[in-house]
Amino acid sequence: VRGISTYDANQRFNCHYGYNSTCMYWADNRPNGGGYYEHAVYTLGGYGVSLDPYLIDFAVHSAGGNYTSTNTWNVSLNLYANGSLAAQFNQQSTNNQMSPSTITIGSEVSDTHASTSDHTDYQYNQWYCGSAWCYQTTTGTDTSTSPPPYGYWRINPCNCQGNTGGAFTTYDHS
């Protein structure tokens, strides 16, 4: 799992302890009762920091070229700010046997007080289809629970000329 999350000043896994923070993270929920581990990757700022300047290219893929089952996963991040590469990190999730079979697209919001999340667009949705990366061609199945955040396909993916995996949008303005 990887993404952006907010953390109270003293909340565990905070990327800047002592301050309410907005952080990029990656985490693995390990097999066989191995627990949940979270890695702080990048501090974007405090609560409410604008993410508009950023384009985040966060990827997880198998380390050994075996895309169907492996226990080592490369976690890579390219962070662009105002169109320029601002940070680039490569990490590994090790000793973590998995056989990926689905992609899940969307966002989650959890909080103990009121919260909002602006529109987030998921574009160029791809999955590894045996020998290459293939764009998503169907709208898949809605597995959301108790919205918000709400989500919808702003551009439907299709098995058609020009398809680039559609654009799925989520938001929480409740």
Add this chain to the structure above:
Amino acid sequence: MNRLKLRFGILLLFAIVVVGVVAFTSQSTRAVTSTKPPHVPDPSSMFQGGNPYPPGGTAISPHASANNAPGAAFSQQDVIDFLNKDGEPTTNGTPPKILSIQFVTAKQASDLMQGESVGRPDNYLVCYVKLQGPFSRRGEHVPSGVSLEKDAAWEDMVFDASTGNLLVGGLHP
């Protein structure tokens, strides 16, 4: 006449250079200020090059002291002070009980975490800390359907021994 030609030639060359520099500079400026999204590379190519080591989260303040652990920029007491000041309490509202604080290599810390990556070279010095809960699991990023109602029994954390930054933290049933 020849000297005039030479001067004219030098001036022409200078003008070409100036025009070239201006053109290059304006192109560079356009490239930096462009709002066009950058090219997104094939994910399989992204693991080559780049800095593999994120700094981690700001946590313990490093400082020079004779009390520091060998090779580290802080001491066991600094870890205790950090946990008392900024650590998250147990769900009982009490401070967590510290089970161990060990300055070990990243490889040893990874072994203590059943192979979880520390994100540092194997021989890099880190500080492994183990705490007894119970701890809230709020904020865990897990797939939908995974219950977070049961508290975690214990927690472990790994700090960069040079910077005091938190590199990874874990919660366990």
